[in-house]
Amino acid sequence: MPTSPRSSRRDFLKTASAAVAVPYIITSTALGNQNVPPASDRIVMGGIGIGNMGGGDQGAFLGRGDVQYVATCDVRKNVRENSKSRIDKHYNNQDCTAYNDFRELLAREDIDAVHVATPDHWHAIMVIEACRNGKDVYCQKPETLTLREGPLMVDAARRYARVVSGGSQRVLEDYQGVVNKIWSGEIGAVKSINVNVGPLSQACNLPAQNQPDNIDWELWLGPAPWAPYNEARCSGSFSTSGNSWRSYIDYSGGGMTDWGAHHFGGATFAIDVRDLQPAEIVFNNDNGHQHLEFRYPNGISLTHNKPGQGNLQVEGDGQTRAPKPVPVYKGSGGIYGDFIDCVKTRERPFRDIEFAVNSVALSHLGSISYRLQRSLKWDSAAQQFVDDAEANRYLDRARREPWQI
Amino acid sequence: MLEQALTALKAYDWGQDPKTLSPIDEAIVASHGDAAKRRELEDQLGAVLTTADATYDGKQTACRYLMAIGSAACVPALAALLPDEKISHMGRYALERNRAPEAAAALRDALPKVSGKLKIGMISSLGDRGDDASVTALGELIGEGDAAVASAAALALGAIRTPAAAEALSKASPSAEVQPAVTDASLACAEALLAAGKKIDALKIYKKYAGESQPKHVRLAATRGMLACAGKQE
Numbered sequence: 254m255p256t257s258p259r260s261s262r263r264d265f266l267k268t269a270s271a272a273v274a275v276p277y278i279i280t281s282t283a284l285g286n287q288n289v290p291p292a293s294d295r296i297v298m299g300g301i302g303i304g305n306m307g308g309g310d311q312g313a314f315l316g317r318g319d320v321q322y323v324a325t326c327d328v329r330k331n332v333r334e335n336s337k338s339r340i341d342k343h344y345n346n347q348d349c350t351a352y353n354d355f356r357e358l359l360a361r362e363d364i365d366a367v368h369v370a371t372p373d374h375w376h377a378i379m380v381i382e383a384c385r386n387g388k389d390v391y392c393q394k395p396e397t398l399t400l401r402e403g404p405l406m407v408d409a410a411r412r413y414a415r416v417v418s419g420g421s422q423r424v425l426e427d428y429q430g431v432v433n434k435i436w437s438g439e440i441g442a443v444k445s446i447n448v449n450v451g452p453l454s455q456a457c458n459l460p461a462q463n464q465p466d467n468i469d470w471e472l473w474l475g476p477a478p479w480a481p482y483n484e485a486r487c488s489g490s491f492s493t494s495g496n497s498w499r500s501y502i503d504y505s506g507g508g509m510t511d512w513g514a515h516h517f518g519g520a521t522f523a524i525d526v527r528d529l530q531p532a533e534i535v536f537n538n539d540n541g542h543q544h545l546e547f548r549y550p551n552g553i554s555l556t557h558n559k560p561g562q563g564n565l566q567v568e569g570d571g572q573t574r575a576p577k578p579v580p581v582y583k584g585s586g587g588i589y590g591d592f593i594d595c596v597k598t599r600e601r602p603f604r605d606i607e608f609a610v611n612s613v614a615l616s617h618l619g620s621i622s623y624r625l626q627r628s629l630k631w632d633s634a635a636q637q638f639v640d641d642a643e644a645n646r647y648l649d650r651a652r653r654e655p656w657q658i
Numbered sequence: 659m660l661e662q663a664l665t666a667l668k669a670y671d672w673g674q675d676p677k678t679l680s681p682i683d684e685a686i687v688a689s690h691g692d693a694a695k696r697r698e699l700e701d702q703l704g705a706v707l708t709t710a711d712a713t714y715d716g717k718q719t720a721c722r723y724l725m726a727i728g729s730a731a732c733v734p735a736l737a738a739l740l741p742d743e744k745i746s747h748m749g750r751y752a753l754e755r756n757r758a759p760e761a762a763a764a765l766r767d768a769l770p771k772v773s774g775k776l777k778i779g780m781i782s783s784l785g786d787r788g789d790d791a792s793v794t795a796l797g798e799l800i801g802e803g804d805a806a807v808a809s810a811a812a813l814a815l816g817a818i819r820t821p822a823a824a825e826a827l828s829k830a831s832p833s834a835e836v837q838p839a840v841t842d843a844s845l846a847c848a849e850a851l852l853a854a855g856k857k858i859d860a861l862k863i864y865k866k867y868a869g870e871s872q873p874k875h876v877r878l879a880a881t882r883g884m885l886a887c888a889g890k891q892e
Binding site for chain 1: 670672673674675676679687690715718719722725726727744746747748750751753754755756757775776778779781782783785786806810813814838842845846849873874875876878879882
């Protein structure tokens with residue numbers, strides 16, 4: 254892997270901040286003040302994939318006084334150049350390096366942490382490679398494209414003791430009414446909760462279009478099967494109905510994983526099963542209305558698109574219970590502050606990668622059940638469907654060479 | 659309808675409506691548990707791969723279907739795609755998820771016949787399958803001059819994570835460029851050994867990577883591993 258052509262910015266800044274004889278080369282930004290630590294004490298960050306979500310993530314990290322943002326990466330030339338301009342303007346310097354290839358950014362020894370907001374088919378490769386390079390990672394949701402990727406991402410995070418946070422702020426922030434109702438003990442022991450979300454991703458056979466010069470198409474496709482350039486294929490639109498990569502099976506699980514990461518994440522948090530995966534997925538077809546029931550080993554049922562049920566509609570046994578304290582973000586600044594605080598303290602973040610993987614696993618398990626049109630049994634310890642070789646084929650996909658996890 | 663869809667598949671091209679192929683998707687679901695129907699469908703899909711004038715899009719879509727239902731029967735047609743730079747990946751796409759021993763054998767057979775990216779593809783698929791039988795070949799590839807191939811072989815051994823894979827990694831003499839992949843794979847093997855109760859073997863690996871010359875995060879991984887071997891909390 255190529256090494257950075259740049260010397261360590263952190264080392265430079267440490268040297269510079271000690272060089273009192275030449276104070277005129279040290280900006281007030283680098284020195285810090287009462288509210289902002291000196292640059293040498295900030296978390297040095299870079300970002301990969303600076304589209305709709307990545308741009309928002311970048312703004313959040315850039316706005317933090319305890320972060321020094323030094324590198325940006327995108328396979329679209331105009332996007333990465335705009336990103337560099339934004340960062341340089343923020344710091345009033347020209348220090349940010351823009352990369353086309355994420356491996357060059359990850360090889361930089363001066364970078365402590367990265368955020369990843371590429372299309373989903375890149376997440377596992379980048380998160381694992383970041384961990385191998387000793388980086389902490391904030392990865393946008395849905396964190397995985399396949400079931401097999403999840404445990405490998407957790408393995409990499411744990412192996413190198415990295416802080417790896419998933420990127421759904423909605424899990425804690427959007428469902429507080431339901432969360433409080435359950436964690437306060439008001440409705441008693443939870444019997445079931447429902448999630449309404451979809452659709453599944455679809456096959457993509459869009460026609461070839463002229464490939465613009467400003468995109469590295471081979472690197473955009475990466476591990477996905479080869480396909481010709483089409484604007485809708487790689488659009489970062491939030492649509493899941495054909496006008497974006499979020500619509501298509503090679504890059505996304507569709508709305509089932511995209512919003513599913515939020516809703517299933519919120520539901521599993523509300524019913525306190527973030528550390529579990531279901532043991533059974535029951536497929537139902539009521540006169541053409543297809544819906545699922547995920548059965549957890551602790552007896553709780555999580556339904557998907559159950560007729561007559563609202564999103565995150567919960568049912569308890571009515572026996573009031575003692576309240577439990579609701580977990581919250583650490584630090585300040587929402588989910589971004591939670592991540593940065595954990596980078597400093599080495600604690601696990603609110604949406605720790607293991608919790609993220611478990612919630613997105615519901616999306617994947619459900620999608621497989623819908624595609625096969627039947628019920629499935631799931632051995633979460635073995636990460637295999639039970640006695641079901643056909644379903645096990647959908648656990649993962651061969652990655653296009655030379656990509657590997 | 660199915661016959662029409664299979665005919666359409668041979669001429670399938672970018673821009674055509676995927677719904678024209680829906681009868682194939684429906685036939686796959688409907689034939690669950692019916693070995694004879696599955697075999698018939700598999701043969702029909704395999705025939706697309708051997709049709710001289712079938713389109714690239716048609717062949718790669720046939721591979722997607724064979725990922726779902728392929729048995730040993732379709733392996734020869736898929737194996738023929740492996741040396742073809744344009745469609746090698748889709749051959750692996752179908753073979754990697756096919757648990758028939760013939761599928762693994764096809765990937766192993768292709769390994770010495772391809773180079774560069776295609777070789778990395780075979781290595782990756784063998785690793786992802788957890789193919790024990792390829793451990794020796796993968797171990798030898800760590801000494802390969804192509805650092806990308808050597809690194810891929812190391813990572814594949816880390817995916818296989820058997821004692822034999824750990825042994826192959828321990829015997830390797832990687833170049834500096836390949837060392838990070840060997841390190842990561844070795845640590846993965848150590849985790850598997852530890853989980854299997856082989857603490858002495860795991861400890862041997864962790865000690866190797868705990869030295870001051872290692873990057874900080876690697877030393878951290880090794881130290882935590884050594885503590886785990888000793889039964890201590892991190």
